[in-house]
Amino acid sequence: MNRNILITTTNTVENANIKEYMGIISTNVVLGTNFFSDFAASFTDFFGGFSNTYQNKLQIIYKEAIDELSKKAVSLGANCIIGLNIDFDEISGKSKSMFMISAIGTAAQIDIAETDATNIKSIGQISADALNKEYLKKILTSNITKGAFPSEEEWNLLAVYDVPEISEKLFDLFLLTGKKSAEMMTEEEKSLFKNFPQYYIRLNKKLQIDLAYSKLNGTNDRAVADLIIRNKLFDAKGIIDIIRNYKINIAINLLESDKDYYTDKDIVLMQDLVDAITNIPDKGKIEIVKGLFSKREEKYLCPNGHKNDADTKFCYECGLNIKGLTKKQLTCINKFSVKIEALQELLGLKK
Template identity: 30%
Template sequence: MANPKDILVITTSSAEGLKIKKHLKPVSAHIVAGTNLFSDFLGGLTDVFGGRSSSYQKQLSSLYNEAIERIKHNTHEIGGNCVIGLSIDMDEISGKGKSMFMLTAIGTAVIIESDEKSNSQSNTNEKFENVGVERINNLRQRKNIIKRAENRELDYDDETWSFITSNQVQEIFTFLLKRFSHTIESFQSMPDSYNIFNKNFISYIDSLEENKKTSLLYDTIEIETNQQVALYLSKVIKELNLFDYEKNMSLLKNTDFKKQKIGIRISTYDKSFYNKKDIENLNQTKVFIHSTFKERGEVTTKKQLLSSKEKDVWNCECGNKSNEIGQYCGTCNNDIFGFKQTEMKPNEIVKYIEQKIELINEYIK
């Protein structure tokens, strides 16, 4: 099964038509949330009607959904395609005048016989015989947010971030980047603003379906003209362990050297788990980097001062000539391969990948 989102999760130990081939092991997910997560509910109680609070219910639903997604991911990591006997409990942890909620989900990961005919995954285009008012209101709010984002009128407050994250509103991805490009560029001079945005953006991306968030990040890097934004998206890939061989090879083969450099950086990032195919892909990545990233400067010679002897020097592609071999260009600060001192070099990347392959081989049969 290629996608954790497709893993079946049930609360019973069996179901009609469910054929279990193998029981793997118990899987669990734990989420700890501060009570400030429910600050709107606790502070005002403005949406309480008939003894219920819609905001409190939405926050609880968000926590439950996150727990289920995590347990799906953990099951996928060990090769399962179904979770049986799911149970979810919530407890309050308190001490020194502070309290937190801990939500625990536990079940048993199993492998079931796949049935290609029975794919009951729902999607946004699914039609129903009846539809609840909550679904209608949710769609209305979604469309309103997308329209306001397009018109640059959207206020990205806590409520907006919560909605676009819990409802996977991927349509505003490009508008988000445009709105916060200055924040990304000013991460050193505006660390507080950057940290708030980064936290919200990471959660937003992580809420999307696996294939969608991977495509959004890599495809945007390919076309993004703002180098700082492109580099930031590569950091998101690292944070969420979203290394993708095919997508990254596309970056490595890009005609723009800046895109290639992002690709070589991503080559050191991790996936959530590895298998034999990944070892093959890593080897191919290593070979490609070794054969592609050659010297970009021209090695030549020049006469030494007060001597008839000549010594090797290199001319940088920026136009600066006669740089010492092994030194960085005095004009652009790049080495002969086009990399700055703070950047990992191709030979270092190759060694890193070789080490990763060795580590993976210790576990893979």
């Protein structure tokens, strides 16, 4: 479960004000026929009490549904789910049965007042979870600062406890390790390369985005872009900033990225992104040059200085247009524009 999300079955939160309702979110988790066959095999557990096997399986899919709902809430920028409702259903058909758990709630942004955490500290009580998390943070921060890698045991702890404080250092180590071939990696580096993606995906979505886009510094752009696309970290503002820093190629590559959910606010930013690309300055030019027999004529000089006929859209030698873009990149931009239109239609904003 995402520890940055507060979840409640009530429609209010004690000591908190609801700043904004982000929308209704829901998820379904379905298990196949094996669930019922396993349940039948453990039927004898019912005599004298509840079935432990049955309860364990319910707990697994219950947690999976809540985790999925939490991810959806975080992607919308919420820090709370209110009005949580859970339903269990059996779906039967064609002599087969499936078991489904449905979870629904309202994602919201709340303003939390002074919490009981302060009071707990004042009477000298700290939970074991809080202590273990703080201990892990201190140990790993110290070790990583010295250039050490997390051990397998520490990676296992990071799968339980969120320690965002070390995210940037681990990100840098991950990028550095990724430049090596598998044969050249040490065991610690292999462990990092294997475990970091799972650690990273559990971070708050905003932190994931901020980290990734801050690392687009010209050194590891391709690796970072792949991470952004793979983890659905599309951020229009971030891509516009990249364009302003004259990294147009990587910006267009990131148009292929996605995000978990879109709202009407995204449309405005996505249109601003298209405008930013459209208005990039020309890198090539049309100029008059001397031809054969001293005849002066217009030529298209591409960004690489190749001469073409004035009406040429893309350089015959390097394939660049006057803005330094290829046909493939223009196709990518056009697809993104169509994506905006589709989103407008789905949200009922296009007349």
